[in-house]
Amino acid sequence: MSNHLAAGGSGASIWLQELFRRHYTKVVTWCLRVAGDREEAYDLAQGVFVKAQRHLGAFRGDSKVSTWLYSITRSECLNYLKSRCLLDDALDDDVAEALPDDPESRPEHVFELHSSVLAARALLDRELTDTEKRVFILHYGDDVPLLTITRLLGLENPSGAKAYLVSARRKLARVLSRWRASERLIA
């Protein structure tokens, strides 16, 4: 029989510290991108590791630790965004100004005109590019501010996620116009 003992320390505090240390960079970088401020990001990252520590017993080893930490980080970050009411309405106003002044072209009409959410989602899937879809879903589905989306998705164009959201809404507005035109013809 041959065997080998991997290097490392001992004791509960040491192993947990080592485990988390391997993942500091990912979690901290992510929290920084969400918060956009190092003090807030520190607070957020600390919350992630405290939660991870409390729930380590629920980790069964079926997934990678980094995936498990991501799920906790994601949850903490969404809670943080909700608690801080960081939905950037000023940016939303910018988006609205960049669009045609037609109340009926607002994106919720896509969902109102469709009998099912699945059909409306299929429409989004067909009409929008991958990045437009992601920006649209994160902004309208999870209330993630556009600046945060820009950082999280690593968008490097000058106006970041805002450009994709404007583009997505324009496309949807065009689809709505076509539908309305065809409805009028049928009528």
Place this chain on the structure above:
Amino acid sequence: MAQARSRERSLLRKALSPSCACATPLELGGLADGSLAQPAATRLSDHVSGCARCQTELTLLKEFENAAPGPDEEGAVSWISARLERRFSEASAGPSPSRTDRGAALPRRSWFTALNVGGFALAAATLSAAVTIGLREGRAPELAQPSATASAVLRSAGITPLSPAGDLDAQPNELRWAPRTDAASYSVQVMEADFAELWNAETRDASIALPPALRARIVPGKPILWEVVAKDAAGRAVAWSGKQRFRIRK
């Protein structure tokens, strides 16, 4: 205007939120790295390929996995990491007023302070009570339940592990599994929760004793994974146990 925007938000949020068919982040991770078992892998793969919501989540997960600070983020990431490190050191050292951070007041500082009561003992105690993580509403992963019989927690892929499994009252002395007639030897690996290897060994028997140095690292509350690969006379892998998990109760 504000009312119309609020209505729009509400409608879109409802329409774009994950459906019951959507994958959790853990499932997406398993799908991405190929560790998700069948038939869930096929079912979720079919769904994810046509679901913009899941693809968005998958994109975020990949961005997280590859997250490295850019030039304008490096300073802040180093600063935060150093503060976290100091917090962990303080937490593992136990309560010590002289070591209290004297920096800016932080709302969550008390979280670590609370965990300092008895060092990590309290944290370890909370582990056994933790049932859900709250990763997503209504989709939290389950805590592996201690089983009366080892077979209740087995995920056999050809080798039936016998012990240890689940939550234990005492430190195990050995790993045991059901022998296979086609196996000439077995490779054993013991890992931490993130698959970092603690120990590996080869044996011809269907059990193997844990060396003292390894046992010293199996501390209460710490999840340990182990797996066995059966090999034939030519050294080819013929069966695998899957990862088994155990921990010693605090």
